[in-house]
Amino acid sequence: MAAKSDNKENSMVGVVLVTHGSFGETLLEAAKTVLGPQENCLAIGVDVNKGVDETMESIRSAIRSVETGKGVLALTDLFGGSPTTMSLSLMKSENLEVITGVNLPMVVATLQSRAMSLNKVAEKVKDAGQQGIKVAGAMLRKKGKK
Amino acid sequence: MTLVRIDNRLIHGQIIETWLPYTGAKNVVVANDELANDVLQQEIMSLAIPQTVRSYFVNVEHLAEEVVQLQAANDSSEVLVLFSSCPDAKRAFDSGFGFEVLNIGNVHYSPGRKQVSPSVALSDEDESCLRQLFRKGVELDFRCVPNDPVQVRF
Numbered sequence A: 001m002a003a004k005s006d007n008k009e010n011s012m013v014g015v016v017l018v019t020h021g022s023f024g025e026t027l028l029e030a031a032k033t034v035l036g037p038q039e040n041c042l043a044i045g046v047d048v049n050k051g052v053d054e055t056m057e058s059i060r061s062a063i064r065s066v067e068t069g070k071g072v073l074a075l076t077d078l079f080g081g082s083p084t085t086m087s088l089s090l091m092k093s094e095n096l097e098v099i100t101g102v103n104l105p106m107v108v109a110t111l112q113s114r115a116m117s118l119n120k121v122a123e124k125v126k127d128a129g130q131q132g133i134k135v136a137g138a139m140l141r142k143k144g145k146k
Numbered sequence B: 001m002t003l004v005r006i007d008n009r010l011i012h013g014q015i016i017e018t019w020l021p022y023t024g025a026k027n028v029v030v031a032n033d034e035l036a037n038d039v040l041q042q043e044i045m046s047l048a049i050p051q052t053v054r055s056y057f058v059n060v061e062h063l064a065e066e067v068v069q070l071q072a073a074n075d076s077s078e079v080l081v082l083f084s085s086c087p088d089a090k091r092a093f094d095s096g097f098g099f100e101v102l103n104i105g106n107v108h109y110s111p112g113r114k115q116v117s118p119s120v121a122l123s124d125e126d127e128s129c130l131r132q133l134f135r136k137g138v139e140l141d142f143r144c145v146p147n148d149p150v151q152v153r154f
Helices: A023-035 A052-066 A082-092 A104-112 A118-131 A136-145 B013-023 B039-046 B060-074 B086-094 B124-135
Strands: A014-020 A041-046 A072-076 A096-099 B003-007 B027-031 B054-058 B079-083 B101-106 B114-117 B120-122 B139-141
Touching: A014 A023, A014 A052, A014 A082, A014 A104, A023 A041, A023 A104, A041 A052, A041 A082, A052 A072, A052 A082, A072 A082, A072 A104, A072 A118, A082 A096, A082 B039, A096 A118, A104 A118, B003 B013, B003 B086, B013 B079, B027 B060, B039 B054, B054 B060, B060 B079, B060 B086, B079 B086, B086 B124, B101 B120, B101 B124, B120 B124, B124 B139
Parallel strands: A014 A041, A014 A072, A072 A096, B003 B079, B003 B101, B027 B054, B027 B079, B101 B139
Antiparallel strands: B114 B120
């Protein structure tokens, strides 16, 4: 089935990973290993030894550089952590959604659903993150018993 | 008072994941003049605090009276107080908010500051504030998270 062609092919939700240390960068690299090269996505590591204002500016400029007019999804690690808090503070000035608890299934889902609207991407990514967590060994054992 | 801490990031992961469970504090008081007047930022910072813990945002110089009121109203002395800087802690102390131990958790580096631990870099002003508090009998505790080794650096 052919996908309906869209004139705004370049228009996609921008993606920024905002995490403690180099976690986001490594996660994005892993996602690119799975999916191949990706555009308009960046990872910002929050260095706790730097000031809050300086870090906020680097997050802001990352968001602006991946914005193509459809908004930006910020994937952060810990709910309540400073990468999340700083991202939330930028909702005032940017067209931004913030989703916490980032894992590889979430990054993969984000990069694959970026043609949708920002709200829809966020919903899809939340589901992908939750569904990506399985006690896979137990599933396998259960299957073996059947 | 359960814990009085200097942390330039105020409420963040280390507070929520380690200091709150460790101290059992049921109230977090952020003493910061900027935040006391920024409701949106207060909401953002309080978003991930457990529902059993209350948060308050007050001006540094009103801290003493606010904490007295809070303890009277809540029938609880379990309060975790956060300052974003050494001068703020000194200012609160001088305006009547007494404490015996001061935890110095995160004070970020910038040029001209002296790194005294992995998470603490002090300016001359910071050092002078801490020395004055120390001379008034305040014990200084340089732990970033509760299970850091306790080290005396003053």
